[in-house]
Every structure is written in C-alpha cells, then in structure tokens.
Amino acid sequence: xxxxxxxxxxxxxxxxxxxxxxxxxxxxxxxxxxxxxxxxxxxxxxxxxxxxxxxxxxxxxxxxxxxxxxxxxxxxxxxxxxxxxxxxxxxxxxxxxxxxxxxxxxxxxxxxxxxxxxxxxxxxxxxxxxxxxxxxxxxxxxxxxxxxxxxxxxxxxxxxxxxxxxxxxxxxxxxxxxxxxxxxxxxxxxxxxxxxxxxxxxxxxxxxxxxxxxxxxxxxxxxxxxxxxxxxxxxxxxxxxxxxxxxxxxxxxxxxxxxxxxxxxxxxxxxxxxxxxxxxxxx
Amino acid sequence: xxxxxxxxxxxxxxxxxxxxxxxxxxxxxxxxxxxxxxxxxxxxxxxxxxxxxxxxxxxxxxxxxxxxxxxxxxxxxxxxxxxxxxxxxxxxxxxxxxxxxxxxxxxxxxxxxxxxxxxxxxxxxxxxxxxxxxxxxxxxxxxxxxxxxxxxxxxxxxxxxxxxxxxxxxxxxxxxxxxxxxxxxxxxxxxxxxxxxxxxxxxxxxxxxxxxxxxxxxxxxxxxxxxxxxxxxxxxxxxxxxxxxxxxxxxxxxxxxxxxxxxxxxxxxxxxxxxxxxxxxxxxxxxxxxxxxxxxxxxxxxxxxxxxxxxxxxxxxxxxxxxxxxxxxxxxxxxxxxxxxxxxxxxxxxxxxxxxxxxxxxxxxxxxxxxxxxxxxxxxxxxxxxxxxxxxxxxxxxxxxxxxxxxxxxxxxxxxxxxxxxxxxxxxxx
Numbered sequence: 001x002x003x004x005x006x007x008x009x010x011x012x013x014x015x016x017x018x019x020x021x022x023x024x025x026x027x028x029x030x031x032x033x034x035x036x037x038x039x040x041x042x043x044x045x046x047x048x049x050x051x052x053x054x055x056x057x058x059x060x061x062x063x064x065x066x067x068x069x070x071x072x073x074x075x076x077x078x079x080x081x082x083x084x085x086x087x088x089x090x091x092x093x094x095x096x097x098x099x100x101x102x103x104x105x106x107x108x109x110x111x112x113x114x115x116x117x118x119x120x121x122x123x124x125x126x127x128x129x130x131x132x133x134x135x136x137x138x139x140x141x142x143x144x145x146x147x148x149x150x151x152x153x154x155x156x157x158x159x160x161x162x163x164x165x166x167x168x169x170x171x172x173x174x175x176x177x178x179x180x181x182x183x184x185x186x187x188x189x190x191x192x193x194x195x196x197x198x199x200x201x202x203x204x205x206x207x208x209x210x211x212x213x214x215x216x217x218x219x220x221x222x223x224x225x226x227x228x229x230x231x232x233x234x235x236x237x238x239x240x241x242x243x244x245x246x247x248x249x250x251x252x253x254x255x256x257x258x259x260x261x262x263x264x265x266x267x268x269x270x271x272x273x274x275x276x277x278x279x280x281x282x283x
Numbered sequence: 284x285x286x287x288x289x290x291x292x293x294x295x296x297x298x299x300x301x302x303x304x305x306x307x308x309x310x311x312x313x314x315x316x317x318x319x320x321x322x323x324x325x326x327x328x329x330x331x332x333x334x335x336x337x338x339x340x341x342x343x344x345x346x347x348x349x350x351x352x353x354x355x356x357x358x359x360x361x362x363x364x365x366x367x368x369x370x371x372x373x374x375x376x377x378x379x380x381x382x383x384x385x386x387x388x389x390x391x392x393x394x395x396x397x398x399x400x401x402x403x404x405x406x407x408x409x410x411x412x413x414x415x416x417x418x419x420x421x422x423x424x425x426x427x428x429x430x431x432x433x434x435x436x437x438x439x440x441x442x443x444x445x446x447x448x449x450x451x452x453x454x455x456x457x458x459x460x461x462x463x464x465x466x467x468x469x470x471x472x473x474x475x476x477x478x479x480x481x482x483x484x485x486x487x488x489x490x491x492x493x494x495x496x497x498x499x500x501x502x503x504x505x506x507x508x509x510x511x512x513x514x515x516x517x518x519x520x521x522x523x524x525x526x527x528x529x530x531x532x533x534x535x536x537x538x539x540x541x542x543x544x545x546x547x548x549x550x551x552x553x554x555x556x557x558x559x560x561x562x563x564x565x566x567x568x569x570x571x572x573x574x575x576x577x578x579x580x581x582x583x584x585x586x587x588x589x590x591x592x593x594x595x596x597x598x599x600x601x602x603x604x605x606x607x608x609x610x611x612x613x614x615x616x617x618x619x620x621x622x623x624x625x626x627x628x629x630x631x632x633x634x635x636x637x638x639x640x641x642x643x644x645x646x647x648x649x650x651x652x653x654x655x656x657x658x659x660x661x662x663x664x665x666x667x668x669x670x671x672x673x674x675x676x677x678x679x680x681x682x683x684x685x686x687x688x689x690x691x692x693x694x695x696x697x698x699x700x701x702x703x704x705x706x707x708x709x710x711x712x713x
Contacts, residue, residue: 007547032521040580040599042583042599044548045520046520046521046522047520047570047579047580047602048577048578049577049580073576074576076576076577076603077578
C-alpha cells in the first residue's frame with residue numbers, strides 16, 4: 001500500500017502517511033480512485049471536483065408526484081434545486097434555478113426551496129413564502145457584488161386546482177392526459193427580456209419583488225409540469241404520449257423520459273422536472 | 284520580530300478551456316495589509332552588509348562614485364541595525380568593523396564606517412561570488428534578522444561562470460541582495476544574475492545628487508520588512524505540469540527554476556522577505572485533456588512560512604472544459620496585461636543584444652515592436668527611452684535604429700525593462 005499523494009509506503013492501520021502527513025482515510029476520487037478527496041471536494045491527486053448528490057437525484061411521494069434533477073452534460077455542477085412535499089391533501093413543489101452569473105448560485109437555489117416548500121406545506125400564502133425565501137437568499141450575500149441569486153417557481157395543488165407563484169424563467173406547464181401525442185401548455189409568463197436575460201430573481205441584488213401568482217383549474221385530467229429552462233428549452237414541438245400522463249398514478253417514468261429527451265438534445269444546462277398529477281382521482 | 288502583517292491571496296483567471304485546451308493561466312495577487320507601517324510597528328531585527336567593488340576597473344571616477352554611494356548607504360542605516368562593509372577584489376575583506384562580526388549602527392559607528400570607506404582605493408581583480416559568500420557568512424550569524432546586502436559595482440566580473448553560479452546558489456534563500464550599477468559603462472548582465480538568484484533589484488542612479496534619496500529608499504524598504512522569508516507552495520495534479528511561476532509585479536522575476544520539492548505534486552517557490560506591500564505572480568499549468576463540463580483544481584497555491592509551515596493565505600486555480608466559445612475565448616485582463624509586459628521585457632533584451640551584435644534588422648524589429656507595446660500599456664518612461672534608441676515613423680510605422688545613443692539611456696532601458704506597469708481598474712495599462 002502506498003500514500004496516494006507522495007507514493008511512500010504506508011501501513012493499512014495508519015491514519016496518516018508518515019512521509020507527508022496526508023490523511024489516509026479520505027474519500028476515494030470518482031475519477032482516479034485515489035483516497036485523496038479533500039474537504040473542499042477536490043481530489044488532491046488528479047484535481048477533479050467531485051460529483052455531489054445533487055448532480056443527479058430523484059424524488060417521489062405517495063400521491064404519485066415525482067421529480068428528477070440532473071446537472072446536464074455541460075455544467076460542472078447542478079445549481080437547480082427542487083422540493084416536493086405532501087401535507088394532508090396538499091401537494092407542494094418548488095423549483096429554483098441558480099443564476100449562473102452569481103456566486104454560489106447552488107446555495108441560493110438550495111436555500112430558497114428549503115425555506116419556501118415547508119412554509120407552503122404549513123399553509124403559508126404563496127407570496128409570503130416567496131418573500132421568506134427571498135430574505136433567506138438575500139442573507140447569503142455579503143454585498144451587491146457578492147449576491148447569490150436564483151429564479152423561483154412554486155405550485156401548491158389542493159382541492160383539484162393549483163396555485164402558482166414565480167419570478168424569473170422557471171416555468172409551469174399543463175400536460176393533458178389523452179390517447180394520442182400531447183404537447184405541453186405553458187401556464188406561466190417569464191420575467192425575462194426578449195434575449196432571455198431574466199428580470200426577476202431572488203437575491204441580495206434583487207430589489208423588493210412580488211411574484212406573479214396564478215390559480216389554475218384543469219380542464220380535465222392531466223399533470224402539472226414544473227421545470228427549469230434546462231428542460232423547456234427543448235420542449236418546443238416536443239410531444240409525449242398522452243397515455244403516459246397518469247392523472248392518478250406514478251409520474252416518475254414520464255419525468256425520466258423528459259430528462260432523457262433534454263439530455264438527448266444536448267443537456268446544455270441543469271435539468272429539473274417535477275410532475276404532479278391533477279384532475280384525476282387524487283387531484 | 285515585528286508584528287506579522289495579514290496576507291491575502293487573490294486569483295484572477297478565466298477557468299474555461301476549449302475542448303482541446305491544455306494551458307491554464309492565472310495571476311496571483313499577494314498583499315500584506317493590516318496595521319504594519321514603518322512608524323507604528325515594532326521594527327524587526329535587521330542585518331545589512333554593504334559591498335563595495337574596489338577592483339582595478341573601478342579606478343578613477345568610479346571609485347569616488349562608489350565611495351560616495353557606500354557612505355550614503357551607511358548614513359541611511361537606522362540605529363540598532365547590525366551592519367558591515369565589505370571591499371571586494373578577487374577576494375573579499377571586511378573593512379568595517381574589524382574582524383568577522385557586525386557592528387550595531389550608532390552615530391559613532393556610522394562615522395567610523397564612513398571613514399573606513401573614504402580610504403578605499405581601486406586595484407585588483409573582480410570576483411563578485413566571493414564577496415557574496417563573505418556577506419552570507421556575516422549574515423548567517425543573525426538568523427532571526429531580516430538579512431539584506433547592498434552591492435555596488437561596475438558589473439565587470441572576471442571570475443569563472445561556474446564559480447559565480449556556485450556562489451549564487453550557495454547564497455540563494457539566505458539573504459536578499461539589491462545591486463547598484465556604478466559608472467556610465469557598467470554591465471547589467473552579471474547584476475541581473477545576482478538579482479534573479481537573490482530576489483533583489485538592480486538599478487543605477489544617473490545623477491550623483493540622487494544617491495542619498497536612492498539609498499534612503501532602498502534601506503527603508505529593506506528595514507520595513509517584517510517577515511523574513513515566505514514561499515509560494517504550489518500543488519498541481521499528478522497528470523499536470525507546472526510550466527512556470529513568475530513574479531510579474533512590481534518587477535519580472537522568473538521563479539520556475541527555484542523550486543524546492545515538498546512532495547511529487549507540490550513545490551515551494553521562494554519569494555524573499557515581506558513588509559506591507561503587494562506583488563503579483565503569473566502561473567501557468569499544462570493540464571491533460573478533459574471532458575466537457577468537468578471541473579478540476581489545476582493549481583492549489585498557498586503562501587507559507589517554510590520555517591514554521593504556517594499557511595498565511597491560499598487559493599485555487601481552476602480549469603473547466605466547455606464547448607461554449609464565448610466562455611473559453613474570453614481573455615482575463617490581468618493575464619493579458621502581464622503576458623504583454625513579459626513580452627516587452629524580452630523584446631527589449633533581444634533587441635539590445637541584437638543591436639550590440641550588429642544584427643540591425645532583428646534589433647530594429649524587436650525594439651520597434653517594444654516601442655508599440657510600451658506605449659499601449661502605459662509605460663511612458665520606457666517608451667521615451669526606446670525613442671532614444673529607435674526611431675519609428677508615425678505615418679507608416681517604418682523604424683530605424685538611431686546612430687548616437689547615450690550609454691546611460693541604453694543602461695536605463697536595459698535595467699528598467701524588468702519593471703512592469705500595473706493594470707488599472709477597467710482594464711487599461713497604467
């Protein structure tokens with residue numbers, strides 16, 4: 001056995017290399033296999049920034065709603081975050097997308113969903129939950145030049161209808177159940193310029209924003225699709241089999257299918273997809 | 284020792300590489316800040332050796348000039364500083380104080396030293412390496428002090444290149460040495476080697492009346508140091524190569540060859556002693572090809588005290604591969620600026636060598652290009668000196684070498700080319 005850093009011989013029972021002092025119980029690198037991943041998440045032998053649990057994750061809840069998030073194929077980390085909760089007959093989903101030009105955008109999105117989703121599940125008004133998340137994200141910034149930021153969308157499904165609140169370009173669509181191919185119908189309007197730069201977000205540099213709010217009553221059985229731009233940039237003209245939209249059942253297969261579509265189109269950005277059945281026997 | 288200043292290390296780079304990108308460039312800005320000033324902090328113990336060239340080539344006006352320079356240097360010493368004066372020929376001898384120990388600076392010892400300096404005359408050979416070795420022996424007796432030497436010479440060294448190189452290597456890391464060129468025909472080449480090996484500056488003073496101000500500045504700078512020796516400890520991945528580590532501000536100094544291995548992936552690069560100041564370094568790492576989206580730490584830089592292993596500041600140099608040309612082709616302003624300053628230095632050195640060797644075409648091309656970079660990067664002084672060596676037609680850009688060049692202008696251009704301009708906020712050179 002040798003030290004992964006200095007290659008001096010070491011004994012299996014030792015905690016540190018006697019030659020260079022390197023700790024010998026560090027996690028193994030995902031790329032080169034050396035037991036040399038440091039506290040910052042870099043391999044001390046090959047340098048690779050280690051993948052984290054957020055790079056690829058799935059969520060399901062008993063009511064049939066499901067979510068997937070993936071870092072995509074072009075980004076070093078996943079700055080999207082999602083939350084999916086059930087409380088009584090209320091289902092809550094929150095999706096946030098870290099603003100790429102801000103520092104520690106992954107922290108911003110994680111904090112926003114972590115604050116907003118439990119508040120919504122307790123029955124907090126969507127605009128109030130948005131404000132709570134906004135304050136929490138603003139506190140991450142030390143100055144307007146160091147202000148982690150993210151977009152925001154929440155969906156609260158209860159009593160057969162959905163209340164949506166959003167800022168930025170994370171979106172909600174309606175996917176109707178049916179026999180033939182169906183296309184997604186957009187329910188939210190982006191806060192963004194014609195060239196795609198967002199004009200509303202959460203963060204210390206965001207100003208005092210109120211989210212857009214909309215109540216949606218489904219025309220029939222289907223699913224709400226809550227997603228980040230990593231998916232919707234590939235939705236134009238895309239259809240899914242209407243039979244795959246289960247108004248009363250498990251949504252994970254369809255969420256995975258949509259993720260495969262996004263990755264197949266290039267996976268340029270982080271992808272987050274949450275599906276909530278609505279208008280069927282449960283919704 | 285005085286209070287230790289607080290250090291910060293900032294890294295400027297564009298981490299994005301194209302898919303076939305292999306070279307990662309970064310500028311490290313190291314600042315020591317905090318409350319340290321020469322007036323409020325407890326001064327560190329200091330030891331200073333003044334070395335005067337008394338070889339035959341110095342006879343006449345030059346030895347008078349050197350005596351005056353050395354006397355000014357002694358005058359600038361603060362009370363309590365340990366000091367000695369060495370006269371150098373083909374051997375070295377301590378002319379003040381007597382014996383092989385150093386004196387403590389007081390009004391009386393400064394006057395005695397100046398009397399001894401006044402008696403120096405010029406004859407014999409020149410072995411700069413021998414002088415530095417004697418300075419090292421004297422300074423070694425003061426291990427806790429900020430150790431510094433001041434060398435005055437015409438640079439005409441006649442010891443063997445090997446012996447000189449051995450002496451420089453034996454002194455490297457033991458003390459910092461600044462050099463002063465004496466006379467209007469001194470040779471910068473040997474003093475450049477001293478400055479590179481001993482992390483000091485080399486300079487010349489055109490007007491004798493500016494000497495005291497010059498020594499006041501040099502000794503003040505030396506005595507304002509509060510940390511004796513720091514190193515940049517640089518780690519790169521096992522599959523990467525550290526191509527160079529250069530100081531780029533305030534002067535250019537290539538540290539690549541000064542590496543001391545810490546382990547197979549990590550090496551220490553000496554930076555000498557520090558006071559309250561800011562310096563910048565350019566680091567270049569060659570990395571293996573990477574996958575799209577993958578991010579690696581291409582360099583891990585720590586500012587360390589090699590004696591205690593204490594880490595004073597640290598930072599990451601990153602690399603991430605992308606197929607987005609807008610990201611990978613963005614050039615970091617600081618990297619571009621200092622790459623230009625290094626090129627300017629090389630053009631001046633190559634141009635002056637070609638000119639001395641009679642290669643008119645090469646000299647003209649190099650110096651004319653240097654003239655353009657100097658003007659573009661805000662180096663007005665350098666541009667003015669280049670104008671005295673090369674004439675560029677503003678209408679069509681054609682250049683020709685000037686026939687009569689003042690030797691002092693040429694030396695000033697040669698020695699000054701290592702000084703770099705800073706990058707102003709907003710990206711323009713200054």
